[in-house]
Amino acid sequence: MDQDLGDFLRSRRARIQPEDVGLPAGGRRRVPGLRREELAQLAGVSVDYYVRLEQGRSPNVSDAVLDAIARALRLDETESAHLRNLVRPARTARRTQRTQQVRPGVLRMLEMMDDVPAFVLGRRMDILAWNPLADAVTGFSALDRPNAARHTFLHPDARELYPEWSAVAAETVAYLHLDAGRHPDDPQLAALVGELSMKSEQFRRLWPRQDVKDKTHGRKLIRHPIVGDLEFRYETFAVPGDESQLLVAYTVAAGSPSEERLRLLASWQASEPPADVRPPSREPRSR
Structure with a gap:
C-alpha cells in the first residue's frame, strides 16, 4: 500500500x-x-x-x-x-474466498424493475445479479465469470458493444483503483489486476495513471446487435447494509429513439423463455 x-x-x-x-x-x-x-x-x-x-x-x-x-x-x-x-488503510481481516451474496429483497426489487435494465455490482466490479432486461441489453448471462472490468478489457465483443470504449475503459480502471484504496491487500483484486495486466495492453497503459473515480451516475452508450444504439443515463444506489454492493439502473430519455428501441428490445426479450434475475446454473462467484 x-x-x-x-x-x-x-x-x-x-x-x-x-x-x-x-x-x-x-x-x-x-x-x-x-x-x-x-x-x-x-x-x-x-x-x-x-x-x-x-x-x-x-x-x-x-x-x-x-x-x-x-x-x-x-x-x-x-x-x-x-x-x-x-x-490510513482499513484494517480488515483476510477471509477465505466466498460468494458475495445479494439479499432476496434486492433480487425481488430487480424482478419488479421490469422496464428498467438494472443489476447489482459488487466488489472488484463483479456483476452479482441482474434483471432480464439488463441481460437483454448487455448479455451478462453469457459470461462465464460476470465481471465488468474483465468484460471491458478481455471480451472480444466489448469494443463493438461500447462505441465509446476508451471512456468506458478509463472509468473502469479508475473505479478499480478506488476499490483498491477502500480494500487494501485484497488478494482477489490483486489477482484480477494481474490477469488484466497480462492480457490487455490497454489496461497496462491505464493502470499506472492512478486515476480514481466513483461510480455514481453518468452516460453509457451501448450498440446493441439487434436494436442498434441505446443511449442510457445510469444511476447507482448503495445497498443498505452492504456498502460494497451497488444497484445500477439504466434509464432512457422520454420520447427518445433509445426509448423506442428499448421498448422493442423488451418486447423481444418477453417473447424469449423466462429468465431469472441471475442465471441459476452460473451463480456469480467471488474471485
Whole structure:
C-alpha cells in the first residue's frame, strides 16, 4: 500500500505545472509537474515531512495536513477520500474466498424493475445479479465469470458493444483503483489486476495513471446487435447494509429513439423463455 500511496501522490504532482499555482517554472526539469519541495511549500509542510509521507513513513498524518496536501494537489472529493484511504488503510481481516451474496429483497426489487435494465455490482466490479432486461441489453448471462472490468478489457465483443470504449475503459480502471484504496491487500483484486495486466495492453497503459473515480451516475452508450444504439443515463444506489454492493439502473430519455428501441428490445426479450434475475446454473462467484 505504501507503493500505491507514493504512486498516487507522484501522479497527482505530475498533473500540475508550477506556473499553474504561481510558482516560477525554473530551468530544465527531469520530471513533469511539481517537485516535492514545491508541493511541500504549497502545503505548508517541510520537505522532509512530505518526502516521508510519499514514501509511506508518516503513519500519523493529521487531517489538517492531508487537507493542505489535497488542496495543493487540487484533488476533488473522490481523490481526497482515496488519499485518506491510502494513508490510513482499513484494517480488515483476510477471509477465505466466498460468494458475495445479494439479499432476496434486492433480487425481488430487480424482478419488479421490469422496464428498467438494472443489476447489482459488487466488489472488484463483479456483476452479482441482474434483471432480464439488463441481460437483454448487455448479455451478462453469457459470461462465464460476470465481471465488468474483465468484460471491458478481455471480451472480444466489448469494443463493438461500447462505441465509446476508451471512456468506458478509463472509468473502469479508475473505479478499480478506488476499490483498491477502500480494500487494501485484497488478494482477489490483486489477482484480477494481474490477469488484466497480462492480457490487455490497454489496461497496462491505464493502470499506472492512478486515476480514481466513483461510480455514481453518468452516460453509457451501448450498440446493441439487434436494436442498434441505446443511449442510457445510469444511476447507482448503495445497498443498505452492504456498502460494497451497488444497484445500477439504466434509464432512457422520454420520447427518445433509445426509448423506442428499448421498448422493442423488451418486447423481444418477453417473447424469449423466462429468465431469472441471475442465471441459476452460473451463480456469480467471488474471485
